[in-house]
Amino acid sequence: xxxxxxxxxxxxxxxxxxxxxxxxxxxxxxxxxxxxxxxxxxxxxxxxxxxxxxxxxxxxxxxxxxxxxxxxxxxxxxxxxxxxxxxxxxxxxxxxxxxxxxxxxxxxxxxxxxxxxxxxxxxxxxxxxxxxxxxxxxxxxxxxxxxxxxxxxxxxxxxxxxxxxxxxxxxxxxxxxxxxxxxxxxxxxxxxxxxxxxxxxxxxxxxxxxxxxxxxxxxxxxxxxxxxxxxxxxxxxxxxxxxxxxxxxxxxxxxxxxxxxxxxxxxxxxxxxxxxxxxxxxxxxxxxxxxxxxxxxxxxxxxxxxxxxxxxxxxxxxxxxxxxxxxxxxxxxxxxxxxxxxxxxxxxxxx
Numbered sequence: 237x238x239x240x241x242x243x244x245x246x247x248x249x250x251x252x253x254x255x256x257x258x259x260x261x262x263x264x265x266x267x268x269x270x271x272x273x274x275x276x277x278x279x280x281x282x283x284x285x286x287x288x289x290x291x292x293x294x295x296x297x298x299x300x301x302x303x304x305x306x307x308x309x310x311x312x313x314x315x316x317x318x319x320x321x322x323x324x325x326x327x328x329x330x331x332x333x334x335x336x337x338x339x340x341x342x343x344x345x346x347x348x349x350x351x352x353x354x355x356x357x358x359x360x361x362x363x364x365x366x367x368x369x370x371x372x373x374x375x376x377x378x379x380x381x382x383x384x385x386x387x388x389x390x391x392x393x394x395x396x397x398x399x400x401x402x403x404x405x406x407x408x409x410x411x412x413x414x415x416x417x418x419x420x421x422x423x424x425x426x427x428x429x430x431x432x433x434x435x436x437x438x439x440x441x442x443x444x445x446x447x448x449x450x451x452x453x454x455x456x457x458x459x460x461x462x463x464x465x466x467x468x469x470x471x472x473x474x475x476x477x478x479x480x481x482x483x484x485x486x487x488x489x490x491x492x493x494x495x496x497x498x499x500x501x502x503x504x505x506x507x508x509x510x511x512x513x514x515x516x517x518x519x520x521x522x523x524x525x526x527x528x529x530x531x532x533x534x535x536x537x538x539x540x541x542x543x544x545x546x547x548x549x550x551x552x553x554x555x556x557x558x559x560x561x562x563x564x565x566x567x568x569x570x571x572x573x574x575x576x577x578x579x580x581x582x583x584x585x586x587x
Contacts, residue, residue: 240264241407242311246326248275248300249518250288250380251343252317257384258413259315260295267307268300276300288518292384305333312369313339313407316359319519320346323355327362337369341393341404345375345428346521347528352535354425370400373421374408375428376479377487379494386412392479393417394424416479423475426466430543431485432522433529434458435496437546438489440556442497443504450560454542455489461540465529468536496522503549504556526550 240263245256248270259266270276279285279300283293301307308314308330318326323344330338340363342355353361356371376391383389393408393415395401405415418424434454441450462485463476475481488494499520502512513520530547533540545563548554 241313242267243313243315243407244269244307244311245315245317246304246307246330247315247317248272248279248285248288249317249319250285250384252315253285253289253294254380254383255315255317255343255374255408256298257292257295258408258410260297261386261412262407262410263297264407266295266298267311268298269302269304269307270300271302273302276302289380289384304329308334312337313341313404315374316340316342316344318344320344320348320355320521321519321524323358324362327359331363331367334367337367338363339369339372339400339403341372341374343374344521345425345432346525347426347429347532349524349528349531352528352532354422354429356421356425370395370397371421372400372404373424373428374404374415375424375484377483379487379491381493383413388412388414390414390416390479390483392424394419394421394480396421418475418478418480420472420475422469423466423471423473424480426469426471427462427476427480428484429521429525430462430465430529431458431481431488432496432520433526433543433546434462434485435488435494436500436503436520436522436526436550437542439494439497439500439502440504440546440549441500441560443501443506444557444560446560451489455485458489458542459485461538461542465532465536465538465540468538469532495520499523509550523550 242265243259244267245252246269248268256266256268340359344355359371372393372395374391374393378389378391393401393404398419401417405417409415438451438454441454459482463473467473495518499512526546529543545559549556549559
């Protein structure tokens with residue numbers, strides 16, 4: 237493990253707080269930022285974050301602050317743990333404060349609609365070259381609720397600079413939190429973002445009462461959609477058979493901890509989208525990502541029937557049962573055609 241370091245975690249939601257616990261357990265000095273002063277006072281005085289991780293006691297070496305200037309001083313690593321829609325706003329604040337290079341670990345899972353940028357691309361666009369040392373993506377099957385309880389968890393650290401990924405691996409890894417490395421940033425980001433769409437669909441299926449057969453089909457065919465789009469965007473197909481692909485997809489589609497599954501479940505039971513979002517109390521990344529995924533499928537001419545069906549439910553008012561019936565009535569096809577297409581695309585690239 238690397239010598240003890242100072243790390244700023246930007247975002248005191250469930251995932252940012254859980255990762256702060258991992259870092260604090262490893263003996264690092266952890267500064268946890270949020271703009272909510274009441275939450276910061278609770279973190280510092282009671283060592284809890286009851287809104288997001290009820291019943292969990294935080295290590296005393298997690299210091300909360302609502303001052304970005306304070307948390308960014310005299311360190312070179314930050315964990316960016318804010319929702320995708322807030323990333324640009326936070327980065328714009330950071331670059332007005334910070335003048336020295338930073339390594340940014342981003343742990344959000346989404347794609348920006350309209351620009352169709354992955355989060356690492358958004359970071360590069362917002363921060364000048366002199367302010368950015370490296371970007372590392374931390375992703376994989378990892379519910380904050382379980383990480384905060386020190387349940388065994390395994391994730392992937394991905395970067396274009398493998399030395400940076402290995403450094404982050406050393407900083408985070410302990411007996412409860414195992415970290416692998418992967419050089420495929422595109423695949424890791426696409427897998428992490430698009431699994432939320434399939435989790436929404438799985439929740440809808442469960443809400444409709446369709447059971448395990450339907451959910452297994454959604455997960456399997458959903459993975460095919462993710463891999464089909466991801467490889468068109470330059471990802472390594474093997475990434476989708478790993479932690480950031482099938483691993484994250486399984487946990488997000490099957491767990492009650494998954495806010496995307498929970499939101500889909502409520503939609504399947506007949507609730508309206510805005511009512512569901514209002515009741516959740518946390519960001520449901522899959523809703524925003526569904527819009528971006530549909531735009532990407534059009535841009536890359538990739539067929540994504542599950543994402544398309546979810547788009548119609550979320551944004552065009554189609555009834556969930558009708559959308560599922562439409563999926564089942566699609567024209568017959570060969571199960572392995574996706575794999576054949578991926579292999580053929582790779583062969584053409586190698587010529």
